[in-house]
Amino acid sequence: MSEREIMEYDVIIVGAGPAGLSCATRLKQLKPDLMVAVIEKASEIGAHILSGAVIEPGPLDQLLPGWRDNPPPVCVPVEKDELWLLSRTGRRRLPTPPQQKNHGNFTVSLGALCAWMAPQAEALGVDLFPGFAASEIRFTDDGAVGGVIIGDMGIGQDGQPKDTYMQGIEIHAPVTVLSEGCRGHLSKQLIRRYELDKDAQPQTYGIGMKELWRVQPGKSKPGLVQHTTGWPLDSKTYGGSFVYHLDKDRIAVGFVCGLDYEDPEFFPFEAFQQFKHHPMIHELLEDGEILSSGARAIVEGGYQSLPRTEMPGALLIGDAAGLLNVPKVKGTHQAIKSGMLAAEHIAAGASAEGFDARLRDSDIVRELYKVRNIRPAFNKGFWRGMIRAAFETATAGRWPGTLPVHADHACLRKLDGYTAPERDWVDRDLPPRDRLASVYFAATEHDEDQPIHLQILEPDVCTNRCSREFDNPCTRFCPAQVYEMVEAEDAGRRLQINAANCVHCKTCDIKDPYQIINWVTPEGGSGPNYQNM
Amino acid sequence: MKILVGIKRVVDYNVRVRVLPDGSGVDKDGVKMSVNPFDEIALEEALRIKEAGNADEVIVVSVGGDECQQQLRTGLAMGADRAIQVQTGQSLQPLGVAQAFLKIIEREDPGLVIFGKQAIDDDNSQTGQMLAALWERPQATFASKLNIDGQVATVTREVDAGLETVEIDLPAVVTVDLRLNEPRFVKLPDIMKAKRKPLDVLPLDELGVAAESTLSVSHFAPPPQRGKGIMVEDAAQLVQELKNRGLL
Numbered sequence: 001m002s003e004r005e006i007m008e009y010d011v012i013i014v015g016a017g018p019a020g021l022s023c024a025t026r027l028k029q030l031k032p033d034l035m036v037a038v039i040e041k042a043s044e045i046g047a048h049i050l051s052g053a054v055i056e057p058g059p060l061d062q063l064l065p066g067w068r069d070n071p072p073p074v075c076v077p078v079e080k081d082e083l084w085l086l087s088r089t090g091r092r093r094l095p096t097p098p099q100q101k102n103h104g105n106f107t108v109s110l111g112a113l114c115a116w117m118a119p120q121a122e123a124l125g126v127d128l129f130p131g132f133a134a135s136e137i138r139f140t141d142d143g144a145v146g147g148v149i150i151g152d153m154g155i156g157q158d159g160q161p162k163d164t165y166m167q168g169i170e171i172h173a174p175v176t177v178l179s180e181g182c183r184g185h186l187s188k189q190l191i192r193r194y195e196l197d198k199d200a201q202p203q204t205y206g207i208g209m210k211e212l213w214r215v216q217p218g219k220s221k222p223g224l225v226q227h228t229t230g231w232p233l234d235s236k237t238y239g240g241s242f243v244y245h246l247d248k249d250r251i252a253v254g255f256v257c258g259l260d261y262e263d264p265e266f267f268p269f270e271a272f273q274q275f276k277h278h279p280m281i282h283e284l285l286e287d288g289e290i291l292s293s294g295a296r297a298i299v300e301g302g303y304q305s306l307p308r309t310e311m312p313g314a315l316l317i318g319d320a321a322g323l324l325n326v327p328k329v330k331g332t333h334q335a336i337k338s339g340m341l342a343a344e345h346i347a348a349g350a351s352a353e354g355f356d357a358r359l360r361d362s363d364i365v366r367e368l369y370k371v372r373n374i375r376p377a378f379n380k381g382f383w384r385g386m387i388r389a390a391f392e393t394a395t396a397g398r399w400p401g402t403l404p405v406h407a408d409h410a411c412l413r414k415l416d417g418y419t420a421p422e423r424d425w426v427d428r429d430l431p432p433r434d435r436l437a438s439v440y441f442a443a444t445e446h447d448e449d450q451p452i453h454l455q456i457l458e459p460d461v462c463t464n465r466c467s468r469e470f471d472n473p474c475t476r477f478c479p480a481q482v483y484e485m486v487e488a489e490d491a492g493r494r495l496q497i498n499a500a501n502c503v504h505c506k507t508c509d510i511k512d513p514y515q516i517i518n519w520v521t522p523e524g525g526s527g528p529n530y531q532n533m
Numbered sequence: 534m535k536i537l538v539g540i541k542r543v544v545d546y547n548v549r550v551r552v553l554p555d556g557s558g559v560d561k562d563g564v565k566m567s568v569n570p571f572d573e574i575a576l577e578e579a580l581r582i583k584e585a586g587n588a589d590e591v592i593v594v595s596v597g598g599d600e601c602q603q604q605l606r607t608g609l610a611m612g613a614d615r616a617i618q619v620q621t622g623q624s625l626q627p628l629g630v631a632q633a634f635l636k637i638i639e640r641e642d643p644g645l646v647i648f649g650k651q652a653i654d655d656d657n658s659q660t661g662q663m664l665a666a667l668w669e670r671p672q673a674t675f676a677s678k679l680n681i682d683g684q685v686a687t688v689t690r691e692v693d694a695g696l697e698t699v700e701i702d703l704p705a706v707v708t709v710d711l712r713l714n715e716p717r718f719v720k721l722p723d724i725m726k727a728k729r730k731p732l733d734v735l736p737l738d739e740l741g742v743a744a745e746s747t748l749s750v751s752h753f754a755p756p757p758q759r760g761k762g763i764m765v766e767d768a769a770q771l772v773q774e775l776k777n778r779g780l781l
Binding site: 150 | 545547548549551554562563564565715716717718719720721722724725
C-alpha cells in the first residue's frame with residue numbers, strides 16, 4: 001500500500017449536518033484566514049439528513065442574521081400546537097406542555113436547511129466535500145487525534161482493489177470536530193478509546209422513522225404541529241408521533257420509539273404504519289402519495305449521558321455529543337449553538353482543550369439539565385412518566401437528584417418467560433406495504449460490490465444464541481430490512497445482510513442485545529438520497 | 534489533438550422522479566442533479582485517450598444556465614483541462630445544442646467530439662448524430678470500444694443485431710454506451726485543483742445560434758397504475774375470469 005496523499009487544514013469537520021455547518025460558518029466569520037474543511041459521506045449535503053423538524057430560530061438568527069429574508073426552501077411558521085393521546089379508534093386532546101409550545105418557531109426540512117446553509121458556508125471560504133467518508137481517525141505520534149483518513153473507493157466485496165480503486169487521502173489538522181450526528185461511528189470509537197463516557201450514564205436512543213407525503217388538496221393545514229402518544233404503543237414502550245403540516249399539500253409524518261423497549265418481538269416499522277391507520281391520521285393521508293421516506297436513530301440520554309466532549313486534538317458537537325432536548329423534541333437549535341460555541345472556542349485558542357468545560361457551562365447544557373428527569377421517568381411506564389414529567393416541568397428540574405438510565409441493548413427481555421402485551425393492531429391499506437416498499441422511497445444506493453459495512457463481530461451468535469434467546473430482533477428493528485434469517489445451504493438458518501438497503505440509521509449498532517454489530521462507513525457517496533426530509 | 538466532451542446536467546439517476554400533479558412537467562424541486570452518467574463515461578474515455586498520449590487537451594462543454602457549472606467543475610475534477618459553459622436560460626432541443634456545439638468546434642478545432650449516447654432525462658439520443666451531420670463529419674454511436682490510431686478511429690458499436698465495428702476518419706463524433714469503461718472516482722485534492730482550472734462562460738446569442746424551439750411538450754403523465762389483481766381458487770375460475778374480461 002503506497003503512502004497516502006496528505007491535505008492539511010487548520011480545522012477538519014466530520015459531518016455536514018447543522019452542527020458541522022454552523023461550526024464551519026462561524027469559524028470563517030471569526031477568522032476568515034483559517035483553512036476549514038467539512039467532509040460528508042452523503043453524495044450531496046442534506047442527502048443523509050432526516051428530522052421532523054420544528055426548529056427554534058434563535059441560534060440561526062445569531063449565525064446568519066437576515067436569514068428570514070432569504071429562508072430555506074421548506075420553512076413554514078408554526079401556527080398551532082396539538083398534543084393527542086390516542087386509543088385504537090379514539091383520541092383525547094391533552095394540554096400542550098410548555099416545551100412543545102412552538103410560537104415563533106418554524107417547521108422546516110432539516111435536509112433542505114443544510115443544503116441551504118452549504119453555499120453560504122462555501123461563500124465564506126469553507127471547503128465542503130460531500131461524497132467523501134471519513135473511515136478512520138489519524139493519530140499523531142503522541143496519541144492525539146490529528147485528522148482523519150478518507151475511505152478507499154473501489155474495493156470489491158472480497159476486500160481486493162477493483163479497476164476503479166482510489167486510495168483515500170489523509171487530512172491532517174490540529175483540531176478535528178466530530179459532528180457525525182447520533183451514534184457517529186468515529187465518535188463511538190473515540191469515546192471508547194479515550195473513555196470519554198466513564199463518568200456518564202450510558203447513552204440512550206430512539207429510532208425515528210419519517211415519511212413525507214403529498215396529500216389531497218385542503219388536507220394539509222400549513223403551520224399545524226401535531227404530536228401524539230398512546231396507541232399503537234403499549235404503556236411500557238416509550239414513543240409517539242409527529243405530524244407536521246407543510247405547504248404545497250405536503251405533510252411530514254413520523255414516529256419515534258425509544259430503543260429501550262423490552263419486547264423482543266416488537267417491530268418499530270410496523271408500529272409506525274399502524275399509527276398512520278388511526279382514523280385521525282388515515283383521513284389525512286388517504287389518496288395521498290409518498291414523496292420520500294427514511295429513518296434515523298435519535299439520541300435521548302441528555303444530561304446524564306453526556307460524555308466528556310473534548311479529547312486531545314478533537315471535540316464532539318451536536319448529537320455526536322448528544323445534545324437533543326427530548327421533551328422539546330428538538331435538537332437542531334442545540335446543534336447550531338454547539339457548532340458556534342466550538343468555533344468560538346477554536347478561534348480563541350486553536351485547540352480542543354477546555355471545550356468540555358465551556359459546553360457544560362453554557363445554556364446548551366443548562367437546557368438539558370432542566371429536563372434531565374423527564375425521559376428517564378418513562379422507564380417506569382407511561383402514566384408514571386407523565387406524572388413525573390409534569391412535576392419536572394413545573395419545577396423546571398430544580399428537584400435535586402438525577403434519575404438513572406439503562407443501556408438500550410440491555411433492556412431487551414429474553415423470549416423465555418416473557419409475554420408480550422396485546423397490541424390491538426389493525427389491518428393496513430395505506431402504502432408502503434412493507435419495509436422494502438418503504439426503503440424504495442429512501443432512494444438508498446450502495447455499490448453491491450464493496451465490503452459489507454455492517455460488521456458482525458461474532459457471527460455464530462446469530463444462529464446459535466440469538467435465534468433462541470431473542471428471535472433475531474435485528475430482523476425487526478432495522479427499518480430497511482437489511483437483516484434476514486434465511487435457509488442455509490446445509491440445513492438450518494443463516495443471517496443474510498442486505499447491506500445495499502441500509503439507510504445509515506445506526507439502530508442496529510445500538511439495539512443489538514449482544515453488541516456485536518459494528519456499523520462502519522461504506523464507500524463515500526453511498527446511502528440514502530433524501531429529498532426535503 | 535483536442536477532445537471536446539459534451540456533458541449535461543440531469544436529474545440524478547437515483548432520484549425517484551415524480552410528475553407534477555398538473556402534468557406540466559417533472560418535479561425538480563430540491564432534487565439532486567448530476568452529470569449524465571453516459572457523459573461521465575464519455576469523459577473517462579477522453580481522459581484515457583489523453584493519458585495514452587493520443588490527445589493533448591480535454592475540454593468539457595455544457596449548454597445551460599449557471600447551475601451547470603457545478604457539473605463542469607466535476608468534469609474538471611475528474612481530469613479535464615478546461616471547461617466551457619454555453620450560457621442560456623432556455624431549455625434547448627437537441628438541434629439547438631448541436632448548433633451550439635458546431636460553433637464551439639469552429640473555435641476550438643477538436644480532433645474528436647465525444648458525447649454520452651443519450652441523456653437520462655429526455656432519452657433523445659439525437660445531439661451527437663445531428664452535430665455530425667451539421668459538421669459534415671463521420672459519426673460512430675453507441676460505442677462500447679474505441680481505439681485511436683493516428684487519424685483513424687476504430688469503434689465497436691452496440692447495435693440491435695449485436696456488435697458492429699466501424700472505422701472512421703477523424704475529426705469525428707463518437708457517442709458512448711455503458712460498457713465502454715467505468716468512470717474513475719474523483720480524488721479530494723483534484724476537487725481543489727478543479728477550482729483553479731479555467732471555466733469560460735459564452736452566452737448563447739454571442740455564438741450566433743438562434744435558439745428557437747420547433748417542438749413544445751404538451752403534457753406529462755406517469756405510467757398508468759397497475760390495477761389490483763385477484764386471487765383465483767382454481768383453473769376453472771381462472772378461465773371464467775379471463776372470459777369475463779374478453780381475453781378468451
